[in-house]
Amino acid sequence: MTDSARPRRATLSDVAAAAGVSQATVSKALNGRDDVAAETREIVLAAVAELGYRPTTAPAASSRRTIAVTFDIPASPYILNVLQGVLVAATENRLDLLTRLPPDRAARGQRAVGRDWIAEQRASGAIGVVGLTLSHPDALLDAASEASLPFVMVDPVDATHKRLVSVASSNWAGARTAADYLIGLGHRRIAWIGGPEASDAARDRLYGYRAALDAAGLEIDPAHVVADQFDAAAGARHARAMLGMDLPPTAIMAADDEIAVGVLAAARELGVSVPRDLSVIGFDDTPQAPWTTPPLTTVHQHLDEMGRMAVHTVVAIADGRRPVSRHVELATSLTIRETTAPPPA
Structure with missing residues (x-):
């Protein structure tokens, strides 16, 4: 395909024109500045989603990058252990970590809801999202794909997205x-x-x-x-x-x-x-x-390593590198303690 035949990538100017605001206002809205009216921010985010705009550089306000993690069951020991690995990997990669609740399950399957949620993460400066055993994630995965925002699932529950990237164990x-x-x-x-x-x-x-x-x-x-x-x-x-x-x-x-x-x-x-x-x-x-x-x-199963692997995969995709595999499975082993013995005679 020649350069003239390639679809032109949306620019900040395109978003500003579509939203009817200045480029400075678009930049403020995407960087989460509080001097932008809520209504204006919504208009900007809608234009970003429609045009598939993706900033070419991180926000000028900070040299650090941000990653979002989202899950349904915060009280689960399983989730807490995977989160530990996410936190370690975020620290290793000098990433700020955002903890996000996903959209309500009743509305999560709606494409508009998925787009709004993904636009919020991008507006917060997130370079990608890690989802932990998230149910009904397909609308979020679709929206992330449209917005070119890496989204990696740990132990996917019921995802059918054809381009799903996941980290799990050999269950x-x-x-x-x-x-x-x-x-x-x-x-x-x-x-x-x-x-x-x-x-x-x-x-x-x-x-x-x-x-x-x-x-x-x-x-x-x-x-x-x-x-x-x-x-x-x-x-x-x-x-x-x-x-x-x-x-x-x-x-x-x-x-x-x-x-x-x-x-x-x-x-x-x-x-x-x-x-x-x-x-x-x-x-x-x-x-x-x-x-x-x-x-x-x-x-x-290596719960913390699953979290670390998911973060490293998000970073690799955000940096333009292909993951080694779209579906990574970590090895499991049996830990024998005191609740097992031969059956009673």
Whole structure:
């Protein structure tokens, strides 16, 4: 394609003309200056989104760059550990870190909402966004792509965006390893308490569990496999039901450590001894895992490294470099503690 045939990149002057304001006003609006009226700022941001304008240089007010991180569940130990890696990588790259709530879930799928949210991040000086296990992100990913703003997902939940860039763990392999370990101990009735069915990570972990049991020729009792939320209450509720069956499982695998904590609580409540009567395995290896009673056997994933990798990927894309892979999977391993043992005779 010749230079004359290439589409011309929008300039600050184009945005000013489309918004009906001066170039100085456009610059102030994009730099978050408080001497620009809210209505004027909205008009400028709408013009930026429509023209696909992207500043060629960082705002003159500062030599530092900014990155935004957004997530749905701030109280989750999983999120806090990934955030630690995000913070470390932001510091290493001399980036200021913005913590943002995503748009409300009810409106998140609307393209206009996605465009407005992405325009806000760009107006704040963000060179890119890291999304942590964000549900229904496609409108945000579309808007980020239109605005040429790098957006990297950590453990994507239900994203279908064809150009998705993501960082995750080898969830299938981790669950397969954990199930194989229980089978090797002699367990034959192994139950699964999973996360949301829409979650890619929860689904891959379920598939790893099923693959191990299938390979061992073990029949899976449908009553021993459930999907719910990643929280302790769900784990306790389903564990109570399973342990009250005529033929209860001798081991329960949980799709994350929060669910496993609930399983341990239910077992203690019912007088079921762990690991003598019941073995329990979690997934994540969050800092609380060694401090449960007894200490939790769990699948270790490098949560902080996932956060660091996501930030480094955003920076690479913002600097015009292609990521090594659009979908990075970090290795998992099994951390054996005191909640697993051979099944009761």
